Amino acid sequence: PSTPLSSKLTQVDLAQCNSGCMMKWVLLLLALFGTTPSTSFTLVKPVRFSRCLRAAATDCPLPGTAKLDVDWKDLGFEFRPTKSHLKLEYKDGAWGKPELVSEPYIKLHIGATALHYGQACFEGLKAFAHEDNSVHMFRPDENAKRLKSSCERTMMPVVPPELFLEAAREVVKDNMAYVPPYGSNGAMYLRPLMFGSGPRIGLQPADEYTFLIMVLPVGDYYKDGLAPIPALVIEDYDRAAPRGVGNVKVAGNYVADLLPNMEGKKKGFPIGLYLDSSTQSTIEEFSTSNFIGINKKEKKYVTPKSSSVLPSITNKSLMDLAKDGGWKVEQREIPIKELETFEEVIACGTAVVVTPIGKVVKGDDIYNFGDGKTVGETTMELYTRMRKIQNGEEEDKFGWNVQVC
Numbered sequence: 001p002s003t004p005l006s007s008k009l010t011q012v013d014l015a016q017c018n019s020g021c022m023m024k025w026v027l028l029l030l031a032l033f034g035t036t037p038s039t040s041f042t043l044v045k046p047v048r049f050s051r052c053l054r055a056a057a058t059d060c061p062l063p064g065t066a067k068l069d070v071d072w073k074d075l076g077f078e079f080r081p082t083k084s085h086l087k088l089e090y091k092d093g094a095w096g097k098p099e100l101v102s103e104p105y106i107k108l109h110i111g112a113t114a115l116h117y118g119q120a121c122f123e124g125l126k127a128f129a130h131e132d133n134s135v136h137m138f139r140p141d142e143n144a145k146r147l148k149s150s151c152e153r154t155m156m157p158v159v160p161p162e163l164f165l166e167a168a169r170e171v172v173k174d175n176m177a178y179v180p181p182y183g184s185n186g187a188m189y190l191r192p193l194m195f196g197s198g199p200r201i202g203l204q205p206a207d208e209y210t211f212l213i214m215v216l217p218v219g220d221y222y223k224d225g226l227a228p229i230p231a232l233v234i235e236d237y238d239r240a241a242p243r244g245v246g247n248v249k250v251a252g253n254y255v256a257d258l259l260p261n262m263e264g265k266k267k268g269f270p271i272g273l274y275l276d277s278s279t280q281s282t283i284e285e286f287s288t289s290n291f292i293g294i295n296k297k298e299k300k301y302v303t304p305k306s307s308s309v310l311p312s313i314t315n316k317s318l319m320d321l322a323k324d325g326g327w328k329v330e331q332r333e334i335p336i337k338e339l340e341t342f343e344e345v346i347a348c349g350t351a352v353v354v355t356p357i358g359k360v361v362k363g364d365d366i367y368n369f370g371d372g373k374t375v376g377e378t379t380m381e382l383y384t385r386m387r388k389i390q391n392g393e394e395e396d397k398f399g400w401n402v403q404v405c
Contacts, residue, residue, distance in 0.1 A: 060173075060405040063129040064181025068217070072184035075219030077351060082178045082215055086171035089197075090157050090209040098167045100174050106210070111199025113206040119196035120251045121150035124350040125313075126187040126218075127172050127404060129179050130392030136401040137190070138390050140168050142313045147192060150248040155205040156194055164192070165402070171213045172404045178217045182391065189218040189351070221352040222270070226383065228358030228372055231286065231347070232269035233336070234260045235363070238277035239284065239308070246284075246308035253310075257287045271347060273360060275336060276306065283334040284308055289347035289355065290315040293334060294378045296343045305331040314348045318382050320398060325381070339367040344376035354383045 064072060068080065084100040113119040123143045129135050144164040151158045159167075168190060172179070180186025191214040196206030222229070237260040240246025240253060257272070264272045272287045283304055285291050290312040293302040301322040303315060319329045339345070345357040345367075356379050358372035370376050375383075388394035392401070 061176040062133055063135055063176055063179035064184065066177035066217075072180050072186055072217075073219065075180065075184075075186050075217055076223065077189075077218045077221040080178075080216050082175045082217070084171065084174050085215065086167050086174075086213040088159075088163075088167060088211040090211070095157075095159070095163060095211075098163075098170055100171065106212075108197060109199045111201060113196030113198065113200045113204075116200070117196075117203060118250070118252045119154055119156060119206060121147065121154055121156070121194050121249050122251065123147050123150075123190075123192040123249060125168075125190045125192075126350060126390070127179060127190065128187050128390045128392070128401075129182045131182050132392075133182070134392075135172065135176065135179050135188075135404045136390075136392065137168060137172065137404060138402075139313055139317065139400045140165055140190075140402050142316070143192065146249060146311065146313065147194065150250060151194060153245060153248045154250060156196065156209055159194065159211055167211075167213055168192070169404050171215055175215050176405060178215070180217050180219070184219075186217055186219045187390075188215055190215050218351075222355070226354070226356065226375055226380075228356040228370065228375065229270045230268065230372075231271045231273045231345075231357050231360045232264045232267060233360060233362035234264070234272040234274050235280070236260070239274040239287075240277070242276070242278055242308055244308065246306075247310055249310055254288070261287050269361070271355065271357075276308070281336060282306075283336060283339075285310070286347040289349040289352065291334070292318065292346040292348055292354075293338065293342040294344035294346065294376065295341050296378065297341075299327050301327045301329045302334060302338075302342075303329075303331055304334050306333070312349055314350055314353060314386075317386060317398075317400065318348060318354070321382055321385055325385075336362065342367075342369060344379050345369050346379050346382075353386055354379055 081104060084102050085104065087099045087101050089096045123146060125138060125140055125143045127135055127137045141161065144159070144161040147164065148158045172188060172190070175188070179188040193212045193214065195210055197210040198206035198208030200206055239257060246253060260272055273291070274284045276282045276284055283291050284306055285304065290309065291304055292315065295302060301319065303319070322329050339360055345360065347355040347357060356375045357369060359369060360367045385394065389396055389400060
């Protein structure tokens with residue numbers, strides 16, 4: 001503004017509005033402030049008009065406004081308290097209404113099946129702030145589908161997809177201030193958790209269940225960010241049995257990896273790679289991530305197909321991006337010796353998106369990928385494109401982003 005009206009426009013930055021969508025908003029402001037349309041304005045840096053509308057909205061809190069103990073860019077991947085979590089209970093054969101709870105503790109019966117028989121499963125997804133301060137969840141519909149599969153395998157009631165999405169939206173919106181702001185390289189991590197809360201002493205499903213969604217702001221999973229790390233093939237332990245529960249996201253799959261994971265880290269390996277439990281000859285997946293092999297000579301994106309591997313939503317998305325980029329995507333058995341044909345190897349998952357693998361060690365055999373210090377070209381391309389879509393910097397041609405606010 002080139003008149004004293006500028007002193008009244010403290011909440012709406014007109015210099016950030018798009019000139020093509022500007023006039024109605026300007027006239028509304030003039031009417032509100034009692035200023036005549038003869039007042040002149042100068043647009044200095046036109047970008048998105050939606051930012052003006054978003055800043056003026058009263059029913060959608062702005063992301064990144066909470067006060068934390070660290071800077072938004074230094075979050076790391078660890079627990080931090082937020083405003084609330086969401087709770088939903090299943091009793092008498094029906095789901096109750098979602099409830100936002102500020103206290104980060106639960107009261108649980110000592111006979112709960114989750115405690116005695118491990119009747120529990122969980123999910124993981126993220127929400128991202130875009131440049132216009134809108135917030136979007138990444139592919140929550142896929143998490144709802146995967147949770148359904150986990151619930152069916154462990155004989156728990158399914159959370160209807162529409163209820164899952166409603167609950168996820170509600171808890172993110174209530175914790176909007178804790179969504180890392182655009183440009184911080186952070187995200188809000190959602191951890192849906194389902195468990196048997198009713199008492200049973202004999203081995204049978206519970207009669208009551210609790211569904212929670214915990215949210216927290218996170219940054220990079222690894223302190224050093226995107227950089228190649230070494231992986232150790234786990235030979236003394238199995239992650240999952242061929243006809244077990246490796247293909248669903250149950251809690252027991254992860255506790256089984258604690259000991260081999262800690263042993264590997266003591267040897268200098270941040271991540272472990274599991275082979276099939278029957279023959280120990282084909283690749284299955286990393287400790288908490290799917291495996292991807294990149295054969296640049298034949299332009300192939302290769303990932304395991306196994307009933308013991310958890311179907312990764314991140315991997316599914318990367319496969320779509322690879323196909324869109326002209327790569328041949330193959331899901332099949334991968335013999336351990338095929339590591340020799342890959343120029344790049346990737347561990348992928350919600351928490352990390354991608355982790356470049358610099359080398360894989362199996363006994364005396366060492367498989368190197370690149371120089372072990374720099375991120376591979378294809379890995380970086382896939383990562384960059386995925387992050388741009390998540391951050392709203394590239395057209396979401398696949399329809400993956402679901403807006404919360």
